[in-house]
Amino acid sequence: MLVYFTFDSRPDLQQQLLDQFPQVTFVFHNEIDNNVLAQADVIVTYGEDLTEDHIDIAQNLKWIFVASAGVEMMPHEKIAERNILVSNVRGIHKKPMAESVLAHILSLKRSLPYIYNNQRNRVWNKRGGNPSELNGNTALIIGPGAIGAELGRILQAFEVYTIGCNRSGEPAPYMNETYRISDLKNHLSKADIVISILPSTPETKHLLQYEHFQLMKESAIFMNFGRGDLVETDLLIRVLEEKLIGHAVLDVFEVEPLPSNSKLWDLDNITISPHCSSHSIRYLERSFEIFVPSLAKWLRGETDLVNKMDILRGY
Numbered sequence: 001m002l003v004y005f006t007f008d009s010r011p012d013l014q015q016q017l018l019d020q021f022p023q024v025t026f027v028f029h030n031e032i033d034n035n036v037l038a039q040a041d042v043i044v045t046y047g048e049d050l051t052e053d054h055i056d057i058a059q060n061l062k063w064i065f066v067a068s069a070g071v072e073m074m075p076h077e078k079i080a081e082r083n084i085l086v087s088n089v090r091g092i093h094k095k096p097m098a099e100s101v102l103a104h105i106l107s108l109k110r111s112l113p114y115i116y117n118n119q120r121n122r123v124w125n126k127r128g129g130n131p132s133e134l135n136g137n138t139a140l141i142i143g144p145g146a147i148g149a150e151l152g153r154i155l156q157a158f159e160v161y162t163i164g165c166n167r168s169g170e171p172a173p174y175m176n177e178t179y180r181i182s183d184l185k186n187h188l189s190k191a192d193i194v195i196s197i198l199p200s201t202p203e204t205k206h207l208l209q210y211e212h213f214q215l216m217k218e219s220a221i222f223m224n225f226g227r228g229d230l231v232e233t234d235l236l237i238r239v240l241e242e243k244l245i246g247h248a249v250l251d252v253f254e255v256e257p258l259p260s261n262s263k264l265w266d267l268d269n270i271t272i273s274p275h276c277s278s279h280s281i282r283y284l285e286r287s288f289e290i291f292v293p294s295l296a297k298w299l300r301g302e303t304d305l306v307n308k309m310d311i312l313r314g315y
Helices: 011-020 052-057 076-081 094-109 112-120 146-157 181-186 210-215 233-241 283-299
Strands: 002-005 025-028 042-045 063-066 085-088 138-142 161-166 177-180 193-196 221-224 247-250 270-272
Touching: 011 025, 011 283, 042 283, 052 076, 063 283, 094 112, 094 146, 094 221, 094 247, 094 270, 138 146, 146 161, 161 181, 177 181, 181 210, 210 233, 233 247
Parallel strands: 002 025, 002 042, 042 063, 063 085, 138 161, 138 193, 161 177, 193 221, 221 247, 247 270
Antiparallel strands: none
């Protein structure tokens, strides 16, 4: 069996695979080699490098392991036609992403950008910045899955009231209340912080419209840490220019990298995070914690793998 990594991982993690699975041939590349691809039974990828042509070439391919949560850039239909199993690392992002979201919230609440700017300019002013507090706030989390639950757990430790919105309306962990996404408009006005962690699906594309932002508090912090197509870029610019909300923290965008001529760069009520909230020196380590037991099951002929996906649905 040939397992083809289309990225080069840490040497210690590679050695772990070689030691644990001596019967498997592993190939690690930073670019796809079509000759190796044609022989691969399993591909491990970040999900951004595979095309329809690659799937056609990989005639032995039975399983794609995606070392990422998102699969929107993959050739969905072609993979589905071949009935290739797809699984991912859903869940490994929850701790670094929850910490990133919390860091941004506390930074804004405690006026850290103002403090940092004064330091750069050698200004001593302990009265400015208009700091506020996180405790007593209400956070509305759109998509309270693994990441949202971890975020809810941490926010509740800060005495934040948490409201979740998911597809079913069924109770979600660490949410004080949970409602259907279809009822979102009824709850936006309650929130001091609105956080989206939704995946990219046909249902979530441009889900948030102008009227959603009109319903938010003028002081609200809007945070998108899911996928950039949740809100149309021009709409976001309009919302921020009109100051319908207090601040936006965006880790994802419709077009990435964000073009240097985008108006978003010029606005003073936005924090631009370059899709890095899940980054951590432990990222691949956590990915392998899912891949290794999945590969062991696969070698035993089992296909009920953790985080098995419906590629056409997108999650």
